[in-house]
Amino acid sequence: MTAIELAIGPCLFNWSPEHLTDFYARIADEAPVERVYLGEVVCGKRMPFSDPVWPQVIERLQRAGKTVVLSSLALPATVRERKAMIGLAEAGLPLEFNDMSMLATTAPGPFVAGPFLNVYNEAALGALVRHGASDWxxxxxxxxxxxxxxxxxxxxxxxxxxxxxxxxxxxxxxxxHARAHGLSKDSCQFVCEKDPDGMNVATLDKARFLAVNGIQTLSDSCQVVTLGPERLMENGVSRLRLSPHTVDMVEVARAYRDLLDGTASEAETEARLTAMDLPGPPCNAALAGEAGWRQVAL
Structure with a gap:
């Protein structure tokens, strides 16, 4: 049976350089994952703070045997951000494209088509494959x-x-995120750093609804998919992405590794993960074609 890989996705939140360094040191030394995505995906204003961290983090992860992939911004909006994307392409590491403009920025070569690209059918993925997409x-x-x-x-x-x-x-x-604190985007004071898992948003009736991370909208719920390796392969899946949060991501990775290695059942893994301090209630129903905030039997 072909092994299912595990990957740590790019950090979507505004974590301090110290937090990022410590987080990836633990991932390098302790997390049973094969691949790690690095880079700012959400807001280019954060890049001057996080970019100096990446060379040290990359060296640490590669020394631990992890494959490092650089993720692009999902909404580059300025000349500086476009130049940064060109620099990303010149780094000599595998890339994840999260904006279609990356197709014009980089020379042809294998890349990961990230979850921010609008790829919903065979034809759309086929078009990216012709440009070099190797992963989706x-x-x-x-x-x-x-x-x-x-x-x-x-x-x-x-x-x-x-x-x-x-x-x-x-x-x-x-x-x-800035507007909610009476600030403008241009003078945001990086207020998103106060919410390392995103800022919870409620309805007028005080019901939990969504989360905000700078210019990004996230679900309030936390995706928890615990399909076993046979079911994943039946559906063409050969790698799982774990998105970084302040919950112990090493323990999250270990729970998934036990599931994929067959030493824990789907039910046991779901119970183990939902017992952790997740940022929101568990969900998975988008995979069933239902309202994505719900948790259902897949």
Whole structure:
């Protein structure tokens, strides 16, 4: 049986350089994952603070035998950010494209089609394969049946399923996180750093609703997908993505590794994960084609 890989996705939140360094040191030394994505995906204003950390982090992860992939911004909006994307392409490491403009920025070569790209069917993925896509992390709202159909049409592509973490739903040119604190986007004071798992948003009736991370909207719920290796392979999935949060991500990775190695059942793994201090209630129903905030039997 082909082994299912584990990957740590890019950190979506505004963590301090010290937090990032400590986090990836533990991932390098303790987490049973094969691949780690690095880079700022959400807000280019954060890059001057996080960019100096990456060379040290990359060296530490590679020394531990991890494959390092650099993730692009999902909404580059300035000349500086576009130049940063060109620099990313010149770094000599595998890349994840989260914006279609990366196709014009980089020379042809293998890349990961990230979950921020609008790839919902066989034709869309086929177009990216012709440009060099070798891996695909589907948008989080794509049902498992659709993922399986696309995977069957492109068996040469490695499919990576977003299995854990708050679901990245949308990006905006405006920053609600700043606005909620009476600030503008241009003078945001990086207030998003106060919410390392995103800022909880409630309805007028005080019901939990969504989460905000700078210009990004996330689910309030936390994706927890605990399909076993046989069921994953039946649907064309050969890698799981775990999105970083302040919960102990080493323990999260160990729980998934036990599941994929067959030493823990799907039910045992779900119980183990939901007993942790997750940022929100568990969910997985988008994979069943239902309202994504719910947790259902897949």
């Amino acid at each position: 992390c589907p948008p989080v709202e794509v049902p498992l049946a659709s993922i399986a159909a696309v995977a069957r049409a492109h068996p040469q592509v490695t499919v990576e399923l977003f299995a854990f973490g708050r679901l990245p739903l949308a990006l905006s040119g405006r920053c609600y």
